[in-house]
Amino acid sequence: MGNKIALQEWINPLYLTPQTLQQIHTAFSQAQPFPFIQLGNFLLEQKAESLRTALLKAKKVETYIPHMHSYSTIKEDKTIAAYKEFFENSGFLTLLGTMIKQPCKKATVSCKSFEQRNYTLLHDTVQQKEGIYCFLDVTKDWPAQANGQTIFVSETGAEPVIFSRAWNTLNIVKRTANTHSFVKYVNAAAGNKEVLLMELHVE
């Protein structure tokens, strides 16, 4: 994981105070039907903009298994690699662990893009990994009618939890064995806009 990266050079200072961290933990742990939270304005504005620009410019590889998913994985360039390093670093993982009061040892980071006609589907044969799942959303000016939300459903029959596309949010979810998620089909109202996500699977 290397040396600790200075959090204040990346993250909104609001999220670095003990009081806020305690509030985040309370909200996260009390959320129903499973622990989750959405943190707005998470990165410093310039950092979020720079990541968005890099994700937009990076090479994308389409992955299409019609009855399961359709999206693009974003290839890592030098800028994206720096963000990846930040989220995999012990500094961020310690902060995340403090927010959710759970040890976070390792994060696996990947980036995805969803454009018009992209989606993911719930599928019987795919077991989604239990544990902490985070996604940093750097989708900007997204038309709500285009859909593309990340939706979590649980087998308990509880109301789905919907994460609408929101600029510079860090979304943290504690996924259990019966929690499954999908990205709603992006319709033509999206025009040429795209959903840009950096995902973290945390152990």
Add this chain to the structure above:
Amino acid sequence: MRENPRIGALKGWVQELHLDDAAIKKYTKEFQHNAPFPHLLFKNFLLPKQIEFLTKALEKIQFEPKDSDLFSLKQTKDLRTNTNVALSSFYTMLTSPYFQKYLQEITGIPKLKPHVDIAGLMFEKHDYLLPHDDYLDHRKIAYILYLSPTLSTKEGGALEFFSVNKENIPQKIVKTYPPMQNSFMIFKVSRQSHHQVAEVLADKKRITIGGWFHG
């Protein structure tokens, strides 16, 4: 010369050109040979007045919005017990031994049960149905009757069929059928019958009646 009883029984609904022996022979061959899985599209299938009656009947019925990972559309309740004259007579025609024999001859699928699923579906702008195979053990033939005015390719709403690999995993779209008023699609339901309805892109409605014949 006595009229073929099938023609006699169905001609109040189905256009006669689809009912004679030569047509059935041609359709049987086409159904089996159509790729990527057995299917057939009958054009100008019902008498125009019946399309008009069915369309008017559906205008009086409530379509409920349905939304999931797989679809965004509007659907009626089960129409089997609907008391509207046009709808109940259409259901009686679908479940009649004459129509079932007609489908059995064309599809080669024996012993259809008189139970037929039936519901109205409406796709409006941005509605869609993503890839799936319809497969359930007892479902044998899927059917779709197109009621609303024809949509062009650019307007979306096409029924699209996928090719599959050896493991029956869908690969790519190989057949596209834009919605055509008064056409009737049937396809054999199996692990290979992966299909979808493309997003409707126009400010228009795609209204159908559909369901499954069971065996």
